[in-house]
Amino acid sequence: MEPITPKFPKLLHGGDYNPDQWLHDPDILATDIELMKKAGINCVSVGIFAWAHLEPREGVYTFDWLEEILDDLYRNGIYTVLATPSGAKPLWMSEKYEEVRRVQENGVRDRSGGRHNHCYTSPYYREKVREMDRRLALRFGKHPGVILWHLSNEYGGACYCPLCVEAFRAWLREKYGTLDALNLAWWTHFWSHTYTDWDQIYPPVPNGETCTHGLTLDWKRFVTRQTVDFMKMERDAVKSVCPEIPVTANLMGFYDGLDYFKFGPELDVVSWDNYPQWHTRDNAEIAVFSALTHDLMRGIKRAPFLLMESTPSSTNWTPAAMLKRPGMHLLSSLQAVAHGSNSVQYFQFRKGRGSSEKFHGAVVDHVGDRGPLAIARTENTRVFRDVKEVGERLAFLNGDGRLYGTEVRAEVAIVFDTENRWAIDGAAGLRNCGTKYVETVLEHYRTFWEKGVQVDVTDMDGDLSGYKLVIAPMLYMVRGGFERKLKAFVENGGTLVATYWTGLVDETDLCVTGGFPGNMTDLFGLWDEEWDALPDGFTNGVEVDGTVYTAREVCARIHPTTAEVLGVYTEDFYRGEAAFTRNRFGAGTAYYLAARTDTDLLRRLYGTLLETLGIRAALPGAVLPRGVTAHARESGTARFVFVGNYTDARANTRRFSPENG
Ligand code: GLA
Ligand code: ZN
Numbered sequence: 001m002e003p004i005t006p007k008f009p010k011l012l013h014g015g016d017y018n019p020d021q022w023l024h025d026p027d028i029l030a031t032d033i034e035l036m037k038k039a040g041i042n043c044v045s046v047g048i049f050a051w052a053h054l055e056p057r058e059g060v061y062t063f064d065w066l067e068e069i070l071d072d073l074y075r076n077g078i079y080t081v082l083a084t085p086s087g088a089k090p091l092w093m094s095e096k097y098e099e100v101r102r103v104q105e106n107g108v109r110d111r112s113g114g115r116h117n118h119c120y121t122s123p124y125y126r127e128k129v130r131e132m133d134r135r136l137a138l139r140f141g142k143h144p145g146v147i148l149w150h151l152s153n154e155y156g157g158a159c160y161c162p163l164c165v166e167a168f169r170a171w172l173r174e175k176y177g178t179l180d181a182l183n184l185a186w187w188t189h190f191w192s193h194t195y196t197d198w199d200q201i202y203p204p205v206p207n208g209e210t211c212t213h214g215l216t217l218d219w220k221r222f223v224t225r226q227t228v229d230f231m232k233m234e235r236d237a238v239k240s241v242c243p244e245i246p247v248t249a250n251l252m253g254f255y256d257g258l259d260y261f262k263f264g265p266e267l268d269v270v271s272w273d274n275y276p277q278w279h280t281r282d283n284a285e286i287a288v289f290s291a292l293t294h295d296l297m298r299g300i301k302r303a304p305f306l307l308m309e310s311t312p313s314s315t316n317w318t319p320a321a322m323l324k325r326p327g328m329h330l331l332s333s334l335q336a337v338a339h340g341s342n343s344v345q346y347f348q349f350r351k352g353r354g355s356s357e358k359f360h361g362a363v364v365d366h367v368g369d370r371g372p373l374a375i376a377r378t379e380n381t382r383v384f385r386d387v388k389e390v391g392e393r394l395a396f397l398n399g400d401g402r403l404y405g406t407e408v409r410a411e412v413a414i415v416f417d418t419e420n421r422w423a424i425d426g427a428a429g430l431r432n433c434g435t436k437y438v439e440t441v442l443e444h445y446r447t448f449w450e451k452g453v454q455v456d457v458t459d460m461d462g463d464l465s466g467y468k469l470v471i472a473p474m475l476y477m478v479r480g481g482f483e484r485k486l487k488a489f490v491e492n493g494g495t496l497v498a499t500y501w502t503g504l505v506d507e508t509d510l511c512v513t514g515g516f517p518g519n520m521t522d523l524f525g526l527w528d529e530e531w532d533a534l535p536d537g538f539t540n541g542v543e544v545d546g547t548v549y550t551a552r553e554v555c556a557r558i559h560p561t562t563a564e565v566l567g568v569y570t571e572d573f574y575r576g577e578a579a580f581t582r583n584r585f586g587a588g589t590a591y592y593l594a595a596r597t598d599t600d601l602l603r604r605l606y607g608t609l610l611e612t613l614g615i616r617a618a619l620p621g622a623v624l625p626r627g628v629t630a631h632a633r634e635s636g637t638a639r640f641v642f643v644g645n646y647t648d649a650r651a652n653t654r655r656f657s658p659e660n661g
Helices: 026-038 064-075 091-096 123-140 162-176 179-186 213-239 283-301 328-338 371-379 382-399 418-426 437-450 482-491 599-612
Strands: 012-017 043-046 079-083 146-150 247-251 269-273 306-309 343-346 412-415 455-458 469-472 495-499 526-533 539-544 547-560 564-569 578-585 588-593 595-597 628-634 639-645
Touching (some): 043 343, 064 123, 179 213, 213 418, 283 328, 283 455, 328 343, 328 628, 412 437, 437 455, 469 482, 482 495, 482 578, 482 588, 547 578
Parallel strands (some): 247 269, 306 343, 412 455, 495 588
Antiparallel strands (some): 547 595, 564 578
């Protein structure tokens, strides 16, 4: 495996460090380095929101302070992830050049302030960012301590300014060529919404067009396209100067505003910010979702990633800032590593004294100001000890250099596709009280987590070859010829599980005619006639071999043609009709779950499939107690198994030690 950060090929431990907030107090900075060393921190992310100090006045660049800090850090064995500061604009700029400020969907332009709110189309902003990034690269690209570029911060949101609207129209022209093609793709003759001029096209907004699904979908695609384009501009600015330093951008897990799979090819490594609200409900539940999200982030490049931010204690933006209970910091940090992260990074190293994040958890709290007493007191805080413990574990894993270079290997893939999510969320009528795509993906994932089986997450552009089992829940929109990939996968011996609401629309969100699941009736050996969407509280049942499983929310009425019926409905006018089927197709098998059921039926199905397909668990043969999971990382020569217990009870490792593993 190519190292993620070739200059320092180790697991990273550290996080966001904002010394630009402390330049008036140099003693603090000296104390910070002492504390970093004591915490086992080997890498910090610097400069994320530092524009006001890097260019205090238009065209006046002041980088000396940053160089001193990078030098000091490096002399003390601490590497730097260097950020480009485009996540927040200096006031001199946003006041002088209004085009850099975003326009909201109500048409009102933002005032100065806030962050993550620049216009990504503005030529002025692009030029200023490019120039800043280029200068940073020229000055620091060869610095021995700089190991990675951190492009901007949490790219997100959308801009509705005239420049962005113009760019959207240009992008549509290129995509559709003619208005006739666009009108047909968007089905605009509905309600007489036919476009007769490109200038009539605006983004979907609440007081404008919201019913043209093709428009909504294309707008979301455009927002991703424009954000990726901005990111590529930043990447190219630093890479043109020093191509050898890799780039990352910190993503936000299941954030819905962007299709992160489109970021993958443009980045050297994916990183992300994870803030599970531990202890606010069953930790095992929280852990399953966090695990799935790690796998999603790994799936973007199908490669190890970095945990760029996490909190060492609490956050400042939840209803209540609950602390991580003893043990949770180590457990949640190693969860990331188990799923393929080569880092544990925090937001942030030292708490700022003012503004909105002064009470956000940090490695060093307000008790730590400067000098020996502050160091002694800080070392004695619970959070610092927790961080130090993670530092020691990572140092141990780095020690023999053995974990770095290993990877997660999965024989199971779950399909999660952002464009499909947008299409499902936009669809009116299926279940307006909640279609629950992400929740459904999670439900299918859960069994594998419980059994300690690695899962990859892929979108419809992914490669399915090499997997034994592919699960594609709610594949409502099928795009890019994905049905052909599914057929080839099954034909060649793969096992596929799909559900209700599969193959309903094409990639412009037009319904497929001729029978659902579109172009896949032969694959599943059935056609899907209609869906009974049940209001909350209503249920049906699916009977499989004499056991009845609860069905809720969606019950599709299907007509098996070649499929074998494994389960039937137990209630209502479609009682006795097929609800769960299996179809042989080529050398493989395609299952169809026509109803949404609870985890019990999924456990039964996947439990059987894991056995019959011989899918390997991290601890083969082990029965893991509830709330305990295991994940493996491996290379040609080594295999590390991480066992995580998310319950408050002690679990006896002997109880689930594999006899032969
Ligand atoms: C995000 C940001 C950080 C910080 C944290 C707080 O992840 O990237 O700058 O605001 O949230 O949780
Ligand atoms: Zn704009």
